[in-house]
Amino acid sequence: MRLRFTKMHGLGNDFVVLDGVGQAVELTPAQLRYLADRHFGVGCDQILLVEKAGRPDVDFRYRIFNADGGEVQQCGNGARCFVRFVHDKGLTSKREIRVETASGVIVPRLEADGQVTVDMGPPRFEPADIPFVADARAVTYVLDIGQPVELSALSMGNPHAVLETCNVDTAPVAEWGPLIEHHVRFPERVNVGFMQLVHRRAIKLRVFERGSGETLACGTGACAAAVAGMQRGLLEREVEVQTRGGRLTIRWDGEGHSVFMTGPAVTVFQGEIDIP
Numbered sequence: 001m002r003l004r005f006t007k008m009h010g011l012g013n014d015f016v017v018l019d020g021v022g023q024a025v026e027l028t029p030a031q032l033r034y035l036a037d038r039h040f041g042v043g044c045d046q047i048l049l050v051e052k053a054g055r056p057d058v059d060f061r062y063r064i065f066n067a068d069g070g071e072v073q074q075c076g077n078g079a080r081c082f083v084r085f086v087h088d089k090g091l092t093s094k095r096e097i098r099v100e101t102a103s104g105v106i107v108p109r110l111e112a113d114g115q116v117t118v119d120m121g122p123p124r125f126e127p128a129d130i131p132f133v134a135d136a137r138a139v140t141y142v143l144d145i146g147q148p149v150e151l152s153a154l155s156m157g158n159p160h161a162v163l164e165t166c167n168v169d170t171a172p173v174a175e176w177g178p179l180i181e182h183h184v185r186f187p188e189r190v191n192v193g194f195m196q197l198v199h200r201r202a203i204k205l206r207v208f209e210r211g212s213g214e215t216l217a218c219g220t221g222a223c224a225a226a227v228a229g230m231q232r233g234l235l236e237r238e239v240e241v242q243t244r245g246g247r248l249t250i251r252w253d254g255e256g257h258s259v260f261m262t263g264p265a266v267t268v269f270q271g272e273i274d275i276p
């Protein structure tokens with residue numbers, strides 16, 4: 001099967017973006033893994049599939065697949081690339097679009113300065129909504145990974161665990177990331193964020209992503225870390241999140257409100273690939 005694709009990234013979290021409107025796209029997990037493979041395929045953290053709307057109140061449908069071939073509910077850096085892609089491809093003339101995802105509707109908007117702001121919807125904290133095994137909702141939980149670790153757990157449509165660290169550069173991302181990702185108390189696995197407080201309006205963040213490993217940035221992870229920090233009383237309502245790939249701005253006005261994320265979206269190249 002020959003596929004046209006566009007390579008994009010949001011702060012170095014990179015994507016193969018497929019137009020499922022102009023070309024029929026149905027890929028098996030093995031084909032998705034091939035596309036994502038950095039030696040034998042194109043290479044990316046996630047594959048983003050653009051589809052036409054399945055309901056009248058949205059403009060497009062957005063499907064997300066991790067490098068391991070698994071389909072997931074949400075991708076924040078990908079949402080910024082999504083609106084850049086559909087606008088640049090002439091699939092819409094709107095600068096603000098409503099996009100259906102597996103976890104609800106998000107609203108990305110192309111800003112005049114070239115940045116993209118996304119209404120990511122509200123965070124969810126009930127353990128069953130994350131999902132996370134816990135007797136009751138709490139601000140932080142203790143997880144046994146051979147030693148007790150304290151973490152926040154919440155959903156941005158996809159599951160996130162957030163730990164506080166005194167230094168992101170020396171945090172045990174590679175060691176603890178997989179242990180927490182695959183922990184039995186996260187039945188759908190989990191994205192694992194390591195957050196260092198810089199001051200009340202800024203954090204540093206590294207994320208070991210479910211299904212992809214550590215990425216240079218994670219949009220939903222930045223939202224989850226900022227919200228966790230606010231819930232712990234450590235952060236103000238607008239936070240700069242410093243990731244290895246660059247900076248995002250996150251704003252959240254509290255429970256019942258959407259999380260807003262602002263950052264860049266970059267097109268790197270276009271190509272075609274024959275998928276076995």
Ligand SMILES: N[C@H](CCC[C@H](N)C(=O)O)C(=O)O
Binds near residue numbers: 073078158219
């Ligand atoms: N690994 C995530 C999906 C991609 C999220 C990330 N790339 C973002 O920008 O939000 C998951 O399994 O839920």
